[in-house]
Amino acid sequence: MALSAALFYFLASIAAASAVGVVVTRNLVRSAVGLLFTLLSIAVLYFLLGAEFLGAVQLMVYVGGTMVLVIFGIMMTNTGPTGGERVKRIEWILGIGLAAGLFIALVAASLNLVKPAASAEALPGIQPIGLSFLGIAEPGQRSYLLPFEIVSVHLLVVLVAAAYLARGKRKAVKP
Amino acid sequence: MNFNLDLATHPGRVFALAALLPLLPVVVLAITRVMRLRWGRLPGYLAIAAMLGAMACSLWGSWQYFHEVPNDSRWAESTDWIRIGSAKPDTPAAALEIGYRIDALTALLFSMVTVVGTLIFVYAMGYLSEPEASATGQLHTVADTSGSEKYSRFYLYLSLFAASMLNLLIADNLFQVFACWELVGVCSYFLIGFHTERPAAGTAANKAFIMNRIGDAGLLIAMCIAFTQFGSFNIQDLIAAFSGGLPAGMSQEMWILMGLGLFLGCAGKSAQIPLQTWLPDAMEGPTPVSALIHAATMVAAGVYLVGRCYPLFAPEVLLVIAYTGMLTAFVSATIALVQTDIKRVLAYSTCSQLGFMMVALGVGGWVAGLLHLLTHAFFKALLFLCAGSVIHGCHHEQDLRKMGGLRKAMPITAFTMLIGVLAISGTPLFSGWYSKDRILSAALGYGLANPMHMLLFLGPLVVAGMTAFYMLRLWFLAFSGTPRDPHLHPHESPMVMTIPLIILAIFSICVAWGWPLWNAEASKLGHLLELAQPPLNSPKELRERLLAEEYHLMAGGLALAAAVIGALVAWSKYGRRAPSSKQLAEPKGVFAEKWYFDRLYDATFRRGTVKAAYAAANLDKSETRRSLDGSLNGLATGSAWIGSRLRLLQTGNVRQYVLALALTVLGLLGMLTWLTR
Amino acid sequence: MNDPGLTGYLILAAFLFACGILCLATKSNAIGLLMGVELILNAANLNLVAAARYVPALKLDGQMFALMVIVLAAAEAAVALAIFLNFYNNRGTVDVDDAKDLKG
Numbered sequence: 027m028a029l030s031a032a033l034f035y036f037l038a039s040i041a042a043a044s045a046v047g048v049v050v051t052r053n054l055v056r057s058a059v060g061l062l063f064t065l066l067s068i069a070v071l072y073f074l075l076g077a078e079f080l081g082a083v084q085l086m087v088y089v090g091g092t093m094v095l096v097i098f099g100i101m102m103t104n105t106g107p108t109g110g111e112r113v114k115r116i117e118w119i120l121g122i123g124l125a126a127g128l129f130i131a132l133v134a135a136s137l138n139l140v141k142p143a144a145s146a147e148a149l150p151g152i153q154p155i156g157l158s159f160l161g162i163a164e165p166g167q168r169s170y171l172l173p174f175e176i177v178s179v180h181l182l183v184v185l186v187a188a189a190y191l192a193r194g195k196r197k198a199v200k201p
Numbered sequence: 202m203n204f205n206l207d208l209a210t211h212p213g214r215v216f217a218l219a220a221l222l223p224l225l226p227v228v229v230l231a232i233t234r235v236m237r238l239r240w241g242r243l244p245g246y247l248a249i250a251a252m253l254g255a256m257a258c259s260l261w262g263s264w265q266y267f268h269e270v271p272n273d274s275r276w277a278e279s280t281d282w283i284r285i286g287s288a289k290p291d292t293p294a295a296a297l298e299i300g301y302r303i304d305a306l307t308a309l310l311f312s313m314v315t316v317v318g319t320l321i322f323v324y325a326m327g328y329l330s331e332p333e334a335s336a337t338g339q340l341h342t343v344a345d346t347s348g349s350e351k352y353s354r355f356y357l358y359l360s361l362f363a364a365s366m367l368n369l370l371i372a373d374n375l376f377q378v379f380a381c382w383e384l385v386g387v388c389s390y391f392l393i394g395f396h397t398e399r400p401a402a403g404t405a406a407n408k409a410f411i412m413n414r415i416g417d418a419g420l421l422i423a424m425c426i427a428f429t430q431f432g433s434f435n436i437q438d439l440i441a442a443f444s445g446g447l448p449a450g451m452s453q454e455m456w457i458l459m460g461l462g463l464f465l466g467c468a469g470k471s472a473q474i475p476l477q478t479w480l481p482d483a484m485e486g487p488t489p490v491s492a493l494i495h496a497a498t499m500v501a502a503g504v505y506l507v508g509r510c511y512p513l514f515a516p517e518v519l520l521v522i523a524y525t526g527m528l529t530a531f532v533s534a535t536i537a538l539v540q541t542d543i544k545r546v547l548a549y550s551t552c553s554q555l556g557f558m559m560v561a562l563g564v565g566g567w568v569a570g571l572l573h574l575l576t577h578a579f580f581k582a583l584l585f586l587c588a589g590s591v592i593h594g595c596h597h598e599q600d601l602r603k604m605g606g607l608r609k610a611m612p613i614t615a616f617t618m619l620i621g622v623l624a625i626s627g628t629p630l631f632s633g634w635y636s637k638d639r640i641l642s643a644a645l646g647y648g649l650a651n652p653m654h655m656l657l658f659l660g661p662l663v664v665a666g667m668t669a670f671y672m673l674r675l676w677f678l679a680f681s682g683t684p685r686d687p688h689l690h691p692h693e694s695p696m697v698m699t700i701p702l703i704i705l706a707i708f709s710i711c712v713a714w715g716w717p718l719w720n721a722e723a724s725k726l727g728h729l730l731e732l733a734q735p736p737l738n739s740p741k742e743l744r745e746r747l748l749a750e751e752y753h754l755m756a757g758g759l760a761l762a763a764a765v766i767g768a769l770v771a772w773s774k775y776g777r778r779a780p781s782s783k784q785l786a787e788p789k790g791v792f793a794e795k796w797y798f799d800r801l802y803d804a805t806f807r808r809g810t811v812k813a814a815y816a817a818a819n820l821d822k823s824e825t826r827r828s829l830d831g832s833l834n835g836l837a838t839g840s841a842w843i844g845s846r847l848r849l850l851q852t853g854n855v856r857q858y859v860l861a862l863a864l865t866v867l868g869l870l871g872m873l874t875w876l877t878r
Numbered sequence: 879m880n881d882p883g884l885t886g887y888l889i890l891a892a893f894l895f896a897c898g899i900l901c902l903a904t905k906s907n908a909i910g911l912l913m914g915v916e917l918i919l920n921a922a923n924l925n926l927v928a929a930a931r932y933v934p935a936l937k938l939d940g941q942m943f944a945l946m947v948i949v950l951a952a953a954e955a956a957v958a959l960a961i962f963l964n965f966y967n968n969r970g971t972v973d974v975d976d977a978k979d980l981k982g
Binding site: 117120121125127128131134135 | 863871
């Protein structure tokens with residue numbers, strides 16, 4: 027559809043521009059904002075693709091959770107607005123070269139793929155996803171009960187670990 | 202075990218018993234030395250008793266042998282000692298054997314060794330009671346602490362030597378010969394270096410042993426060739442294989458090589474050129490040792506082996522033997538002309554006489570050479586023992602220039618030494634005359650049959666003249682005239698030393714007698730030896746032998762003339778009036794420098810070996826990087842250097858690690874893309 | 879305009895990936911590094927979901943995979959921030975260039 031194509035290009039340009047903004051700016055808060063917009067556009071892209079559940083999760087977890095964490099981290103570590111840039115020019119050149127190289131390699135790989143058409147039916151919605159998490163899957167589909175449980179335990183462990191790691195031991199700031 | 206020797210069916214066993222008897226004192230003395238018992242002079246008595254027993258056995262055995270028809274089943278036995286491999290369809294199983302075989306040569310030599318050995322053992326009892334100076338003038342600096350320790354060590358080695366020598370003589374295969382050969386060399390090493398407090402003695406012992414070993418390499422090569430070709434070390438088997446010239450399947454070069462190897466071993470043992478330089482230095486040992494080992498027996502082993510393996514030599518090799526012998530005889534005689542040490546003169550004389558024997562064996566005078574071996578043993582032992590008596594009586598003085606007029610102080614020694622000197626010079630009716638006469642006639646016969654090799658007669662003739670000269674010079678310088686050194690207070694030796702001298706003198710006169718007495722060909726010993734003579738191989742040899750017999754008188758006459766000339770020159774220079782100061786000066790020149798052989802060997806072999814030894818030792822030192830140790834250290838240092846350089850990659854900088862990761866991913870992607878395109 | 883198709887999404891994801899690498903390579907602040915990591919993860923997620931859409935055989939797998947990645951990325955961000963806070967407490971800075979204790 028023309029609308030979906032136009033939407034895609036619009037969102038893609040926002041995401042790309044925000045990503046470039048993340049990289050280029052020296053101000054840490056500004057790069058955080060750029061990241062925020064990138065994540066937002068990606069979430070909308072998910073909606074565009076038909077993965078509504080995933081888009082919602084992206085918004086909730088990434089935008090609402092991870093970005094908040096990042097902002098908290100920026101505030102708490104308090105490096106000042108400049109961020110203390112000490113990156114040498116050579117590293118910029120090397121980095122850009124490598125990134126460009128990787129980009130070209132990936133694009134070349136993508137362009138060489140067989141171009142499939144979009145499937146007529148929509149992506150599975152929230153009900154099949156939820157049911158497969160519970161172990162009830164339609165015949166022909168597999169259930170994702172085990173990954174669900176593993177991830178749950180993983181999150182619990184991470185919770186405990188993060189709480190331990192970041193316990194209050196506020197010493198005087200070493201110069 | 203059945204100790205019944207069963208001498209009725211195997212009378213040869215008495216010789217084996219006699220050969221093993223001297224081992225008894227060896228064992229006893231070894232045990233007492235380990236237990237550090239002090240037995241005074243008892244070791245000597247024990248050794249003498251063993252040798253007397255051996256002598257009795259050997260004389261009885263020889264008596265039995267010569268009254269019988271030779272029969273190998275009664276006089277030879279052998280048994281397998283180590284079996285090698287197993288019998289295959291086409292080759293029988295090989296084995297290393299131990300055995301004995303008695304024939305006329307063995308019986309005669311065996312008796313000679315036991316008789317001379319016993320006499321020398323007795324003599325040594327008296328000799329060991331007083332210390333002596335070395336030939337280079339080094340006196341004792343350390344007092345003789347325990348005299349009895351000397352006795353037990355001396356007789357231990359001497360008995361071991363006697364046992365090995367006797368076993369060598371009765372051995373019937375080359376392997377046993379080689380084992381006893383080495384044993385004899387080892388005993389010689391121990392005995393030359395007997396005075397352990399003198400460095401010169403140790404060096405001389407080393408020299409003797411090493412030169413012997415060089416010769417033994419040749420002997421080993423010959424043995425290996427023999428074994429590879431014929432599968433057996435047994436001498437009789439080898440002789441049978443060679444009867445009738447070159448055996449099938451063996452090339453001429455191999456035959457010559459085998460003969461040369463065998464001769465090299467004998468040259469090492471019998472001090473022929475080029476391995477002759479050890480014998481004069483071996484005079485560092487006590488005089489009884491010089492008499493027994495380096496005059497009568499061990500050096501005779503080389504000649505014995507040549508005689509025993511005579512059919513194994515190619516005609517070319519026999520020629521080489523003859524020329525080597527002649528060359529040695531000549532060179533040694535010229536050196537002996539100018540020597541001033543009484544034992545050195547006798548040492549070079551031994552070399553020279555051994556050369557004579559080799560010449561005889563080379564030109565086909567088998568009986569002549571081995572007869573000379575027998576007679577030489579007696580008069581050379583006599584001469585050495587007399588020299589020992591002189592040294593003993595002059596309180597360890599060995600320089601001839603300081604002696605003189607000892608005839609009055611030591612009459613018995615003087616008289617017996619004169620007999621020895623006359624015997625070695627070839628005076629008619631003395632034992633040496635019979636053998637020398639035969640040698641020279643064999644050489645003349647050979648020279649007449651092959652005029653190209655006439656030198657093989659003329660050389661020994663000249664040497665005979667020189668022998669007479671230097672031996673009489675020795676006698677005149679020592680015994681005649683007036684004493685030249687007033688501080689020398691000579692005295693006659695005790696009876697334990699002079700009685701062997703007298704007995705040996707009697708033997709030196711009459712051991713080779715036969716009837717009629719004035720006929721050199723009629724020697725009884727010669728006839729006995731002819732029983733063991735190897736058969737003629739070719740008409741050429743027969744012709745040589747017939748010529749030798751025909752011109753026998755001429756050769757004898759020429760020899761006598763040469764000896765008389767030499768004696769007259771000696772008498773005129775040294776006997777008629779006191780020797781002038783010029784004659785008593787330090788000798789110089791080629792003869793005194795022993796024809797520069799020692800210097801040559803020193804510059805080439807000794808220095809080279811020492812350099813190689815130092816280079817090998819340097820491999821172990823770690824100071825230089827060229828050494829093994831240094832290169833290993835360098836390896837470790839190099840690894841450490843590489844590690845320290847690689848360490849720089851670990852910067853701890855996260856961003857650089859990220860870049861490295863990205864680079865790796867890029868590389869992998871590229872590879873994957875390229876591989877799956 | 880024509881449909882971008884799978885290729886368009888893949889190219890976008892590649893661009894985001896490259897930006898993420900560049901961000902990792904050039905930020906000296908630890909939080910900056912974390913942002914780079916988030917960019918990379920999102921790029922991968924986009925790849926997965928686009929593939930799920932355009933390749934019917936994948937059915938549920940694409941979304942599930944992406945879901946797992948989101949959850950794990952969140953967990954990782956939490957732990958990373960905890961580590962950075964610890965680091966800040968010990969050294970007073972989150973500058974990655976100061977973390978040179980592993981220098982060989």
